[in-house]
Amino acid sequence: MNRKTAWQISFHASAELHNGGPGAHRAMTTVARSSRYRRQSDTGLSRMEIMEGAALCFEAHGYSATSIDEVAARIGSTKGRVYHHYASKAELFLDVYRTGMTMIFEAIEPYLEAELPAVDRLRSVLKAHVLCVIRTKPFQNVVSQGVDMLRHGTMPAKEHAELAHLARLRDAYSDHFLTVLEQARAEGAIDYRNIKIALNSVFMCINGPIVWFTPRDNQSLEDIDLLAEECVLYAIRLLGVTDERPARTHPRPTHEGATA
Amino acid sequence: MNRKTAWQISFHASAELHNGGPGAHRAMTTVARSSRYRRQSDTGLSRMEIMEGAALCFEAHGYSATSIDEVAARIGSTKGRVYHHYASKAELFLDVYRTGMTMIFEAIEPYLEAELPAVDRLRSVLKAHVLCVIRTKPFQNVVSQGVDMLRHGTMPAKEHAELAHLARLRDAYSDHFLTVLEQARAEGAIDYRNIKIALNSVFMCINGPIVWFTPRDNQSLEDIDLLAEECVLYAIRLLGVTDERPARTHPRPTHEGATA
DNA sequence: ACATGAACATACTGTAGAGTATGTTGTCAA
DNA sequence: TTGACAACATACTCTACAGTATGTTCATGT
Numbered sequence: 001m002n003r004k005t006a007w008q009i010s011f012h013a014s015a016e017l018h019n020g021g022p023g024a025h026r027a028m029t030t031v032a033r034s035s036r037y038r039r040q041s042d043t044g045l046s047r048m049e050i051m052e053g054a055a056l057c058f059e060a061h062g063y064s065a066t067s068i069d070e071v072a073a074r075i076g077s078t079k080g081r082v083y084h085h086y087a088s089k090a091e092l093f094l095d096v097y098r099t100g101m102t103m104i105f106e107a108i109e110p111y112l113e114a115e116l117p118a119v120d121r122l123r124s125v126l127k128a129h130v131l132c133v134i135r136t137k138p139f140q141n142v143v144s145q146g147v148d149m150l151r152h153g154t155m156p157a158k159e160h161a162e163l164a165h166l167a168r169l170r171d172a173y174s175d176h177f178l179t180v181l182e183q184a185r186a187e188g189a190i191d192y193r194n195i196k197i198a199l200n201s202v203f204m205c206i207n208g209p210i211v212w213f214t215p216r217d218n219q220s221l222e223d224i225d226l227l228a229e230e231c232v233l234y235a236i237r238l239l240g241v242t243d244e245r246p247a248r249t250h251p252r253p254t255h256e257g258a259t260a
Numbered sequence: 261m262n263r264k265t266a267w268q269i270s271f272h273a274s275a276e277l278h279n280g281g282p283g284a285h286r287a288m289t290t291v292a293r294s295s296r297y298r299r300q301s302d303t304g305l306s307r308m309e310i311m312e313g314a315a316l317c318f319e320a321h322g323y324s325a326t327s328i329d330e331v332a333a334r335i336g337s338t339k340g341r342v343y344h345h346y347a348s349k350a351e352l353f354l355d356v357y358r359t360g361m362t363m364i365f366e367a368i369e370p371y372l373e374a375e376l377p378a379v380d381r382l383r384s385v386l387k388a389h390v391l392c393v394i395r396t397k398p399f400q401n402v403v404s405q406g407v408d409m410l411r412h413g414t415m416p417a418k419e420h421a422e423l424a425h426l427a428r429l430r431d432a433y434s435d436h437f438l439t440v441l442e443q444a445r446a447e448g449a450i451d452y453r454n455i456k457i458a459l460n461s462v463f464m465c466i467n468g469p470i471v472w473f474t475p476r477d478n479q480s481l482e483d484i485d486l487l488a489e490e491c492v493l494y495a496i497r498l499l500g501v502t503d504e505r506p507a508r509t510h511p512r513p514t515h516e517g518a519t520a
Numbered sequence: 521a522c523a524t525g526a527a528c529a530t531a532c533t534g535t536a537g538a539g540t541a542t543g544t545t546g547t548c549a550a
Numbered sequence: 551t552t553g554a555c556a557a558c559a560t561a562c563t564c565t566a567c568a569g570t571a572t573g574t575t576c577a578t579g580t
Contacts, residue, residue, distance in 0.1 A: 060412045065324035200472045201494040204464040212460045234461040238498045
């Protein structure tokens with residue numbers, strides 16, 4: 001149970017911390033914890049570990065059906081630890097939400113300014129989006145829930161500040177796609193009627209894996225890549241493109257300057 | 261608040277009762293209730309009214325964040341009435357779930373056996389699906405939640421019987437689409453790689469309105485029809501169809517034999 | 521015309537879980 | 551080395567409901 005293949009998230013054991021804050025540059029490798037209690041400087045790692053557990057729980061039963069005790073149990077801990085890092089369940093949720101947004105933002109960013117025809121840029125961005133969605137599925141699921149909660153005006157409230165900020169982030173993300181769509185149409189490469197409906201349909205397609213994707217332990221990175229490629233293909237076709245060449249993405253934007 | 265345009269659900273005031281049972285053939289028009297208490301034979305209507313309120317609440321906050329008191333309040337009633345008709349919150353949810361499934365099943369059924377090329381049958385079925393989704397949005401949202409709960413093994417349990425039945429229904433529905441897809445491909449009209457991914461993508465598109473559609477009070481039936489047509493267009497394009505002629509659907513399968 | 525039971529409303533109980541208060545263990549700076 | 555504080559664990563409180571028990575109103579068969 002709870003198996004995890006290599007390409008899936010396990011950010012508390014990786015070098016990528018999206019929260020900034022102290023401890024963000026630590027622990028390149030997972031060190032077996034010596035003591036029961038963690039060092040002060042690792043608070044960033046601790047928060048990320050909590051968020052991963054929370055994301056998995058939220059994904060499984062949704063926000064309100066998830067108890068803090070369950071989140072704690074999932075990472076072999078207790079309430080105390082969670083409430084030491086987060087003031088409330090809502091704050092934890094919002095942090096997962098924001099982190100998920102940051103992840104996918106950073107995933108597509110390298111491809112937004114490429115010197116390519118708009119359609120090809122679109123292809124690249126969509127591909128990057130889908131790959132990120134698959135890798136960080138629990139987080140993106142929480143993002144979906146968050147968007148839904150905004151839409152329905154639900155939400156524990158009280159943290160309207162962070163909420164509004166996240167809403168603006170979401171809009172900014174969406175706007176990037178709107179822009180590329182308009183450019184691609186101007187270049188005569190794609191076609192749609194109502195751009196909002198078109199964009200929504202594209203999003204439904206490329207976010208599909210959030211709902212229907214189930215990791216199989218025998219599938220390789222290439223399998224995942226093919227799967228993502230197919231999602232992109234359908235999303236692009238939907239816009240009236242008949243040309244079938246694959247998306248152009250770098251193997252993986254590498255942050256480490258280390259030599260292989 | 262809580263405005264409702266003509267084409268939206270209000271089944272307790274319509275002749276269509278999907279639960280069978282006594283009272284299913286009653287009350288063609290909404291009669292202002294004379295008394296505080298309802299007639300015995302109207303239990304079917306009462307249940308449908310409860311289900312509508314429940315569907316709206318479930319759609320707004322999800323299953324576990326919805327309280328029975330809230331559902332009751334929404335229809336200007338109290339807990340007592342809900343628990344008189346349903347043994348538990350889970351049973352209520354499942355009834356909404358099943359009713360939603362029945363609705364969309366009945367919506368597409370008339371088009372499944374049409375003597376047409378598979379693509380055109382597909383077009384008709386998709387169109388009928390989208391139109392139904394829009395008209396019965398809260399119910400279809402609950403269906404989505406139900407499918408999710410099945411997927412994650414969540415669910416109040418105890419009612420495994422009804423649960424398994426609903427799962428089979430869902431599969432049967434999906435199978436209809438699988439069949440049409442295979443036929444259309446055999447006829448050389450559409451194209452896909454992995455049929456599961458293709459089908460999932462199609463479903464994401466045509467179920468999109470469950471998520472992003474918001475009823476505007478100035479939009480007419482024709483507006484809705486155009487919107488649905490556009491959704492179908494994208495879903496069809498996604499399968500490699502370039503031909504743009506619209507779906508062929510009867511105005512609305514009419515159950516009443518009455519003269520206009 | 522009355523008795524029975526359906527269709528509710530009202531009043532209560534029990535509990536899960538969010539949040540808190542406090543105790544315990546280790547770190548680290550001086 | 552020690553004391554102050556971060557990082558937790560443990561034990562508690564308090565409230566929002568799910569579910570129940572009971573009371574009230576009316577319809578309907580006899």
